[in-house]
Amino acid sequence: MNKETKLRIHNITAKAALKLGSEAWVLRKREEQRLEAAQMKFLRHLLGITKLDKENNQCIREKTGAQNIVKEIKQNQKKWLQHVQRMDTNSIPKQALRYRPKGRRNIGRPKKRWRDQLHFED
Numbered sequence: 001m002n003k004e005t006k007l008r009i010h011n012i013t014a015k016a017a018l019k020l021g022s023e024a025w026v027l028r029k030r031e032e033q034r035l036e037a038a039q040m041k042f043l044r045h046l047l048g049i050t051k052l053d054k055e056n057n058q059c060i061r062e063k064t065g066a067q068n069i070v071k072e073i074k075q076n077q078k079k080w081l082q083h084v085q086r087m088d089t090n091s092i093p094k095q096a097l098r099y100r101p102k103g104r105r106n107i108g109r110p111k112k113r114w115r116d117q118l119h120f121e122d
Contacts, residue, residue, distance in 0.1 A: 006046045007064055014042050015069065022073040023080035026114050032070045039069045081118055 018035055025031075040057050043064050049055050061068070087094045097115070 003046065003064070007066070010042055010046060010066075015039070015072075018069055019073055019076065023076050024114065025073070025077075026112050026117060027070070027073065028112065035069050035073070039066070077114075077118060 018038060036057070040060065043060050043066055044050065044055075047060065047063060049060065081097075084091075084093045084097055089095075
């Protein structure tokens with residue numbers, strides 16, 4: 001099988017599986033690293049390159065023409081945000097985005113929220 005066919009299979013199956021439901025994820029640094037590692041593992045295998053060959057990730061992406069999976073996920077999240085903002089005010093996703101709970105949070109560093117990673121302000 002040639003490289004183009006393998007890359008198309010990667011885009012249809014592996015990449016789609018990695019990005020499934022990613023619009024609502026809160027990506028932490030560790031999860032970004034794991035997603036990138038999974039993508040690079042497949043691309044290395046596609047090209048027949050091992051880690052012993054000491055090829056860096058950027059070089060492998062240039063050879064395959066693949067974009068960083070984390071960047072794609074962040075683009076999808078921004079698209080989803082724009083989609084939700086265009087919705088009716090009565091729609092459930094828009095109500096969830098605008099929801100502000102009453103009460104106090106626990107002591108300590110607050111959990112990272114979806115809106116925090118997009119640098120979104122009302």
